[in-house]
Amino acid sequence: QVQVVESGGGLVQAGGSLRLSCAASGRAISSYTVGWFRQAPGKEREFVAVITWTIGNTYYADSVKGRFSISRDNAKNTVYLQMNSLKPEDTAVYYCAARSYGLAYNARDYDYWGQGTQVTVSS
Numbered sequence: 001q002v003q004v005v006e007s008g009g010g011l012v013q014a015g016g017s018l019r020l021s022c023a024a025s026g027r028a029i030s031s032y033t034v035g036w037f038r039q040a041p042g043k044e045r046e047f048v049a050v051i052t053w054t055i056g057n058t059y060y061a062d063s064v065k066g067r068f069s070i071s072r073d074n075a076k077n078t079v080y081l082q083m084n085s086l087k088p089e090d091t092a093v094y095y096c097a098a099r100s101y102g103l104a105y106n107a108r109d110y111d112y113w114g115q116g117t118q119v120t121v122s123s
Helices: none
Strands: 003-007 010-013 018-025 032-039 046-051 058-060 068-073 078-083 092-100 117-122
Touching (some): 003 092, 018 032, 018 117, 032 068, 032 078, 058 068
Parallel strands (some): 010 117
Antiparallel strands (some): 003 018, 046 058, 068 078
């Protein structure tokens, strides 16, 4: 099975950028569909972006489309989430998660989770 660890969170001003990393170990990350989710205080965990196994198709939540970009570096066994034009409403703990096989948007369909990384966007 795979283990994933997130990094790259921090404090940034509105309009700024951050790049989150999801480093995998144990198995090749290209063998998994990898999603990014986020959870703000008092809110449910929500889907942000996903990259599918093998082919690497990408899909985004409407709230981040055009601002966030998910990508994968097979040589580094890492998935990235590039976040541009950040808004205060993007403030949340961001989680990387992996699942075997196909596309899924629901957090409960993912089997392997990281510990999360905090992203705070100040206005």
